[in-house]
Amino acid sequence: MRIEKIQLASYISDLIKTSSYLFFISYKGMNVEQFSDLRGQLFSNGSSCHVVKNSLIKLGLNDASVELPESVKFTGDTALVYGNGDPGPVAKVIKSFSREIEFVTFKAGVIDGTCVPRDLVASIADLPSIEVLRSRLLGVLQAPMVNFVGVLDAKVASIVYVLQGYLNKREQSS
Numbered sequence: 163m164r165i166e167k168i169q170l171a172s173y174i175s176d177l178i179k180t181s182s183y184l185f186f187i188s189y190k191g192m193n194v195e196q197f198s199d200l201r202g203q204l205f206s207n208g209s210s211c212h213v214v215k216n217s218l219i220k221l222g223l224n225d226a227s228v229e230l231p232e233s234v235k236f237t238g239d240t241a242l243v244y245g246n247g248d249p250g251p252v253a254k255v256i257k258s259f260s261r262e263i264e265f266v267t268f269k270a271g272v273i274d275g276t277c278v279p280r281d282l283v284a285s286i287a288d289l290p291s292i293e294v295l296r297s298r299l300l301g302v303l304q305a306p307m308v309n310f311v312g313v314l315d316a317k318v319a320s321i322v323y324v325l326q327g328y329l330n331k332r333e334q335s336s
Contacts, residue, residue, distance in 0.1 A: 171222050176224025183246075184244040186270045212241070254287045256268065
């Protein structure tokens with residue numbers, strides 16, 4: 163293999179290892195203006211997009227020790243979208259772009275070193291942001307404690323009501 167291919171495969175392998183997410187998308191049929199618009203939207207969400215040969219992607223995945231499921235096939239035109247942070251907004255950009263331009267589709271993805279098939283990557287776009295998910299989880303974790311405090315407060319309040327009733331009864335009898 164030529165040294166250029168080895169270096170590019172190594173570069174892709176480093177991207178896979180250092181990025182928190184990678185999406186492999188098909189872009190066949192897009193013109194330059196549409197592809198530039200997609201890149202601009204991705205860049206504004208903190209990610210980058212490169213067109214890479216399928217053979218180099220496979221070499222990079224093998225070098226990074228990422229196993230491809232049987233359902234993942236790299237054929238045709240493939241662009242690599244990668245970045246760090248929350249993959250949700252980037253997946254939403256790609257999914258909304260695919261509604262406008264039918265040629266853009268997910269092929270697969272790598273999230274935290276694990277290869278994810280096309281349907282699961284597309285479902286990431288439907289999820290709320292990571293901040294919303296964390297706040298929901300926090301609410302679920304706090305709910306039992308809030309309910310417990312409410313029960314304790316109700317018990318203390320009922321004792322206070324009994325004592326207040328007893329005090330009122332004594333005042334009426336005297």
